[in-house]
Amino acid sequence: MNLEKVVFGFFILLAATLNFGFFIGDIARPELHHVYELFAAIVVNLIATTLKFGDRTQIGAIHLATSLVADLQLIAAAITWGVAVHVLQVGMTPEITASVVSLSGGALFANVVSVILLIAETLMMRR
Amino acid sequence: MSIVNDSVLFLVLRRMRTPLIVMILIYAISIFGLVLIPGIDAAGVSTAPMSFFDAFYFISYTATTIGFGEIPNAFSYGQRFWVTVCIYLTVIGWTYSILSILGLLKDDALQRALARGRFQRKVKNLSEPFCIICGLGETGALIAQTLDQVQMRFVVLDTRAEPLQELELGDYQADVPALNADAQLPSTLLLAGLRRPQCKAVLAVTNSDEANLAIAMTVRLLNPGIPIIARAEHAATAANMNSFDTNFVVDPYALYARRLGLAMRSPPSYQLVECLTRVPGSAIPELHQPPIGKWIICGYGHFGRAIVQHLDSMGLHDNIRIIDPRSTSPDDHLSIISSGTDANPLIDAGIKEAVGLVAASDNDINNLSIAITARELNPDLFIVMRQSTSGNSMLFEAFDANLTMVTTHTVAHACLSFLTTPMLSRFIREIEKQSSDWAESALAALLPICAGRVPFVWTTRINHIKTPALTQVLQHTDLSIPLSALMTSNRNRTQPLKALPLMMERAGKIILRPDADFPLHAGDKIIWAGSREAWNEQKLTTNYSNALNYVLTGKSGADSWLGKLFNT
Numbered sequence: 213m214n215l216e217k218v219v220f221g222f223f224i225l226l227a228a229t230l231n232f233g234f235f236i237g238d239i240a241r242p243e244l245h246h247v248y249e250l251f252a253a254i255v256v257n258l259i260a261t262t263l264k265f266g267d268r269t270q271i272g273a274i275h276l277a278t279s280l281v282a283d284l285q286l287i288a289a290a291i292t293w294g295v296a297v298h299v300l301q302v303g304m305t306p307e308i309t310a311s312v313v314s315l316s317g318g319a320l321f322a323n324v325v326s327v328i329l330l331i332a333e334t335l336m337m338r339r
Numbered sequence: 340m341s342i343v344n345d346s347v348l349f350l351v352l353r354r355m356r357t358p359l360i361v362m363i364l365i366y367a368i369s370i371f372g373l374v375l376i377p378g379i380d381a382a383g384v385s386t387a388p389m390s391f392f393d394a395f396y397f398i399s400y401t402a403t404t405i406g407f408g409e410i411p412n413a414f415s416y417g418q419r420f421w422v423t424v425c426i427y428l429t430v431i432g433w434t435y436s437i438l439s440i441l442g443l444l445k446d447d448a449l450q451r452a453l454a455r456g457r458f459q460r461k462v463k464n465l466s467e468p469f470c471i472i473c474g475l476g477e478t479g480a481l482i483a484q485t486l487d488q489v490q491m492r493f494v495v496l497d498t499r500a501e502p503l504q505e506l507e508l509g510d511y512q513a514d515v516p517a518l519n520a521d522a523q524l525p526s527t528l529l530l531a532g533l534r535r536p537q538c539k540a541v542l543a544v545t546n547s548d549e550a551n552l553a554i555a556m557t558v559r560l561l562n563p564g565i566p567i568i569a570r571a572e573h574a575a576t577a578a579n580m581n582s583f584d585t586n587f588v589v590d591p592y593a594l595y596a597r598r599l600g601l602a603m604r605s606p607p608s609y610q611l612v613e614c615l616t617r618v619p620g621s622a623i624p625e626l627h628q629p630p631i632g633k634w635i636i637c638g639y640g641h642f643g644r645a646i647v648q649h650l651d652s653m654g655l656h657d658n659i660r661i662i663d664p665r666s667t668s669p670d671d672h673l674s675i676i677s678s679g680t681d682a683n684p685l686i687d688a689g690i691k692e693a694v695g696l697v698a699a700s701d702n703d704i705n706n707l708s709i710a711i712t713a714r715e716l717n718p719d720l721f722i723v724m725r726q727s728t729s730g731n732s733m734l735f736e737a738f739d740a741n742l743t744m745v746t747t748h749t750v751a752h753a754c755l756s757f758l759t760t761p762m763l764s765r766f767i768r769e770i771e772k773q774s775s776d777w778a779e780s781a782l783a784a785l786l787p788i789c790a791g792r793v794p795f796v797w798t799t800r801i802n803h804i805k806t807p808a809l810t811q812v813l814q815h816t817d818l819s820i821p822l823s824a825l826m827t828s829n830r831n832r833t834q835p836l837k838a839l840p841l842m843m844e845r846a847g848k849i850i851l852r853p854d855a856d857f858p859l860h861a862g863d864k865i866i867w868a869g870s871r872e873a874w875n876e877q878k879l880t881t882n883y884s885n886a887l888n889y890v891l892t893g894k895s896g897a898d899s900w901l902g903k904l905f906n907t
Contacts, residue, residue, distance in 0.1 A: 248374075251370070251371065251391060255363060255364075255367040258363045259360055259364070263356065265352035265353060266350070266352040266354075266356065267349075268346075268349050290391075294391070294392040298390070298392055
């Protein structure tokens with residue numbers, strides 16, 4: 213068992229699960245999507261991205277690309293949230309909530325691709 | 340992006356992983372803490388904690404130690420406690436990251452990757468023809484200096500770092516791309532531009548025969564069209580290299596033995612050859628007259644064998660005595676088993692009545708010891724010595740043998756004459772056929788031109804690319820242009836240039852020392868010896884019709900349309 217592989221798999225899965233936890237629930241109801249979950253998803257996604265740095269293989273490149281997409285989507289969701297609450301001061305209306313959650317849904321898709329890659333890579337490895 | 344730059348980027352990213360993760364965690368913990376701790380308003384009443392945005396904003400300016408003073412409200416004690424922790428955390432985080440980056444800059448792997456990148460860029464930017472020198476030992480350095488003098492570009496590869504540092508400090512006109520890498524690896528040679536169309540030749544002149552062989556083989560396989568010049572100290576290596584068509588195998592010992600044979604047959608011919616093959620600008624070699632008679636050869640290795648062969652061919656078979664510590668079978672020559680460093684074996688070999696001695700062992704100190712003993716026994720002896728290590732130069736100079744064979748110099752001279760004037764080796768073969776009177780008259784013509792220094796030797800090819808103006812006139816007019824046109828200054832046509840035509844090749848035929856009124860044809864190749872100024876001026880004359888016109892007619896006609904307008 214390789215500890216580095218455990219950490220790598222752990223963060224990729226955790227990024228996907230946290231993202232899923234934030235995404236699940238009625239898309240327009242702000243009480244079902246807590247800001248802490250979004251925060252945790254962003255932090256874990258950033259760490260997962262950093263762990264993917266410096267791998268020259270083709271699969272490594274795709275891994276990094278999916279993570280960068282997820283980061284971008286989640287940060288966009290966070291900025292939308294911040295602008296709506298602090299700048300426009302409209303609060304979490306159903307429309308704003310829907311757009312934040314759908315952005316995180318995009319990130320979830322990228323994270324799922326990442327997990328699929330992880331599984332494919334593991335299966336391809338021969339004992 | 341190139342492969343090399345890519346690897347630098349990946350290396351940096353890989354090393355930056357831990358510092359980046361540490362920074363992300365520190366930010367996350369700090370922000371999360373601020374979001375949990377309630378604040379306080381002016382009246383002392385507890386308020387809601389900061390929002391995520393406020394917390395991120397506050398940590399951003401605190402963590403970077405910008406210390407921007409904008410705080411929405413005074414902090415509660417809970418917040419103050421936490422912010423104190425945050426400040427220390429983030430400062431430690433940043434310090435750690437910056438130290439990691441600085442450490443990365445000093446990292447060997449990164450420096451190597453960067454050096455490769457720089458080298459690759461420099462080679463890529465070489466637009467002129469260049470050659471690759473593998474091995475920057477004494478031979479390589481001598482070749483590099485001379486090539487730089489004659490304005491040929493080159494790329495240097497060596498496995499040691501010190502000679503490359505000296506190269507950087509050296510006084511070179513051109514910027515020399517150099518890489519500390521093993522030239523035996525195909526990837527290194529490719530990086531040095533082996534497959535680029537501008538690459539004209541590869542020189543394998545490292546100290547190791549094995550490496551030279553590997554380089555020659557790699558070049559032959561990766562770029563079959565390119566000339567390889569390789570140094571081979573052992574006969575087996577030379578034979579091996581010749582077996583796969585190495586263009587020019589430099590066997591310094593065989594070469595030197597051949598020269599020594601020439602010196603015995605015809606001393607002026609030897610002086611002429613040395614004069615044409617040494618590094619331009621060095622002192623003119625003296626006239627040596629190795630006597631014919633009884634010779635003693637100490638050391639029957641590759642060098643000794645080569646010399647004995649040449650002496651045999653001159654009919655001196657019975658006059659050769661060989662002294663060697665190994666019990667070799669010296670091809671039915673009389674031999675003594677001894678190192679020759681003490682007097683007895685030398686006396687046994689007949690040193691008193693011998694005329695010459697060759698100290699040919701591969702140990703410099705033994706050679707010196709042999710030579711000193713021999714000279715004491717017979718002061719009139721003609722002594723030829725072999726010097727392997729350049730560090731011993733002072734000892735050899737102090738002893739002052741009649742001839743000293745310095746391996747590295749012999750190799751360098753041979754490589755240079757092959758590279759700069761490929762026709763020279765043909766001319767040298769012609770010299771070897773000529774009598775000593777012929778060589779003497781050639782020397783008499785050459786010596787006034789070179790003013791005590793070894794002259795530059797160059798080839799002029801009369802064709803559209805090398806000499807456009809001259810070829811134009813030769814092909815489109817009936818004018819007969821004599822050779823003397825190329826020996827006339829284009830500043831003052833009454834003055835001759837310091838250049839001597841040595842040999843002309845026309846349609847495969849050789850004309851030695853052509854006369855000044857010899858008419859030129861397109862397609863001629865001429866070897867010259869002379870000063871660098873004469874060379875440059877001759878290039879100008881053959882390239883620009885104005886200069887050529889002046890040399891031929893004495894009129895400096897204007898060539899531009901503006902000039903023609905004024906003249907009509």
